[in-house]
Amino acid sequence: MKGRVGLSKAARTRLVSLWLFCLAMFLGCQNLDLTLATHAPGLPEQARSKEPSNQVAAQLPSLHEKRVAPFIFLSDLPLNPEPKWIQGCSQLRDQIARDLRLQNSQRPILVYLFGDRASYDQYMRLRYPELPSRRAFFVAQGRSKVLGEDLMVLTWWSDRLEQDLRHELTHALLHSTLMDVPLWLDEGLAEYFEMEDYPVEFGERLAQTREDFAKGPGPSLERLEEIREIHRMQRPEYRESWLWVRFMLQGQPELKSVLLEYLAELRSNPRPAPLAPKLAKKMPDYGARFSRYAAEVAAPRTPVPPPP
Numbered sequence: 001m002k003g004r005v006g007l008s009k010a011a012r013t014r015l016v017s018l019w020l021f022c023l024a025m026f027l028g029c030q031n032l033d034l035t036l037a038t039h040a041p042g043l044p045e046q047a048r049s050k051e052p053s054n055q056v057a058a059q060l061p062s063l064h065e066k067r068v069a070p071f072i073f074l075s076d077l078p079l080n081p082e083p084k085w086i087q088g089c090s091q092l093r094d095q096i097a098r099d100l101r102l103q104n105s106q107r108p109i110l111v112y113l114f115g116d117r118a119s120y121d122q123y124m125r126l127r128y129p130e131l132p133s134r135r136a137f138f139v140a141q142g143r144s145k146v147l148g149e150d151l152m153v154l155t156w157w158s159d160r161l162e163q164d165l166r167h168e169l170t171h172a173l174l175h176s177t178l179m180d181v182p183l184w185l186d187e188g189l190a191e192y193f194e195m196e197d198y199p200v201e202f203g204e205r206l207a208q209t210r211e212d213f214a215k216g217p218g219p220s221l222e223r224l225e226e227i228r229e230i231h232r233m234q235r236p237e238y239r240e241s242w243l244w245v246r247f248m249l250q251g252q253p254e255l256k257s258v259l260l261e262y263l264a265e266l267r268s269n270p271r272p273a274p275l276a277p278k279l280a281k282k283m284p285d286y287g288a289r290f291s292r293y294a295a296e297v298a299a300p301r302t303p304v305p306p307p308p
């Protein structure tokens, strides 16, 4: 339903005109660099694959709006009746606040939902021609003293919409609260909150991670923490980051407190001292324990309840 809540069209236009930098360049989500899903409700296949005939027509979705704080959903397709994933977004917000002990931010997060892949790709090619083709992006706009930093997610109604939103909204929620997030931790947390309710994908990811460790130099949090450039974050690094986060949040309660303290520091300090030495101080054999965890952990059969 159009105009139910949310920003005025003029306000949205103003926001869009202020796009100064695209964090997606640096947070290119490797897990999304997959074959694009082919399901797009209501559109024939040829409509999804043809090149745009009129590039000027590309614009952000604005036809249907729904606000579930802090999210403002702007969609090409109807949001009434309310899709179940909207409730999932609210639960994700609460889960992140609870599990990571982060206060919910009041900063709005704009979620643009294109009706199909063709219009999404057309818009992204026009607006961000330098970006690779991926199903979803998290974007942080440049700062202004008046409007502050704008956080937005752009994606389309694919058959992986809910899972993609969990990943990208995790980025958005973290950046709405923290001054900065190290690359490995940003992706590790996004993967963590994306994967927990998807045991099949979890199992596949776990098998790939074990293969990485068997073929490569083995796990090293210190090495992940040294990564500053996105090109050094390849798929194995995404997977390893994910497992380190899960190890700390679910594998070792003592280390969870260290991670939570680190996240708390990021609220006021964008460049805290590395995490690995803090883990070593708390648990000198944490590396060996991680290796055992990686070998023994199993995919959850059902969605995991929040840890105590």
Ligand SMILES: [Zn+2]
Pocket: 027, 028, 029, 030, 167, 171, 186, 187, 190
């Ligand atoms: Zn990501």
